[in-house]
């Protein structure tokens with residue numbers, strides 16, 4: 134059965150509120166006996182889109198949903214964003230774009246990765262817009278167009294490398310590419326893009342780098358127009374640039390992480406979209422000196438109550454949180470003690486009165502409990518783990534079922 138269609142209603146026993154349960158093929162929730170899951174707050178996502186749209190001004194929003202919508206489940210996130218007014222989507226892989234089309238999304242989808250293998254006909258069949266920067270892209274697309282025997286032109290966005298040295302045509306090579314493009318009148322340059330290396334870096338050097346990239350980009354865009362193309366979408370801004378760099382807001386913007394609550398300056402009032410929760414599955418009181426976990430990296434400094442939680446590094450709970458991270462239980466913080474295992478972690482709940490089996494444990498996001506309420510923000514967890522927020526979200530693996538909450 135196609136995954137995204139198998140939505141069913143369920144009730145969250147903790148709150149009695151209706152939950153929309155999406156059954157993405159990545160998560161196998163049919164077998165989710167384990168109480169570990171990720172809850173996506175779709176109203177927070179809408180709120181973040183609105184905040185981003187406001188900051189974008191007149192620029193169109195291409196919501197970046199690569200890596201399964203930053204770990205949230207791309208189809209469900211895309212449906213919410215499409216209804217809430219995102220102009221289009223951008224993904225890295227052709228496969229990711231096809232997944233969105235198969236889920237019924239109709240908005241424009243930009244495929245940014247630049248690797249289309251032998252699958253140019255798939256781009257056309259799914260009405261996707263490839264990012265191109267090489268003559269081979271024009272050739273491959275043109276072959277696919279000929280074999281379709283349709284006069285419908287194909288739209289592309291040309292990517293210019295202005296300082297990432299990763300993907301894109303270098304400025305010196307742009308005129309030659311544009312000459313080649315003239316041999317393919319059925320391919321329409323509808324957009325021009327670049328990507329900034331330092332938009333989220335503090336300091337004068339970073340700001341200078343952003344300005345320099347934007348100046349080079351402006352030269353490239355002028356070249357494109359001089360060669361007779363009339364791109365409707367000129368775009369450069371990721372989330373950070375959208376918030377920090379007025380000059381990066383062009384015809385369109387490409388925010389990803391901001392939609393999922395990471396606020397580059399803390400000025401947008403973004404909300405957290407994801408909460409990861411599990412439950413205590415084992416509980417023991419151990420005498421002073423008892424070792425916990427692989428390598429016995431922690432020993433009880435006093436008689437301690439240790440709770441075992443079925444969430445491990447293979448679920449996305451970074452192993453670097455071992456002995457430094459915290460979780461929420463009964464609305465209070467408890468430290469992660471011992472090494473985080475692949476499937477399990479252990480927490481010290483000695484100072485949390487009344488912990489019992491099946492108590493909820495939150496590893497990311499908010500918890501309200503009998504002892505109070507607290508939040509483990511994406512920023513805090515990333516910082517403690519020595520990761521970036523993107524990494525925390527995209528590490529949540531396919532075996533963690535995603536539940537969609539529509540309050």
Ligand SMILES: *Cc1c(COP(=O)(O)O)cnc(C)c1O
Nearest residue numbers: 197328371372387388389390391
């Ligand atoms: C990932 C990505 C974005 C979005 O970046 P965020 O920092 O998550 O907003 C935009 N453009 C390109 C080319 C990307 O690869």
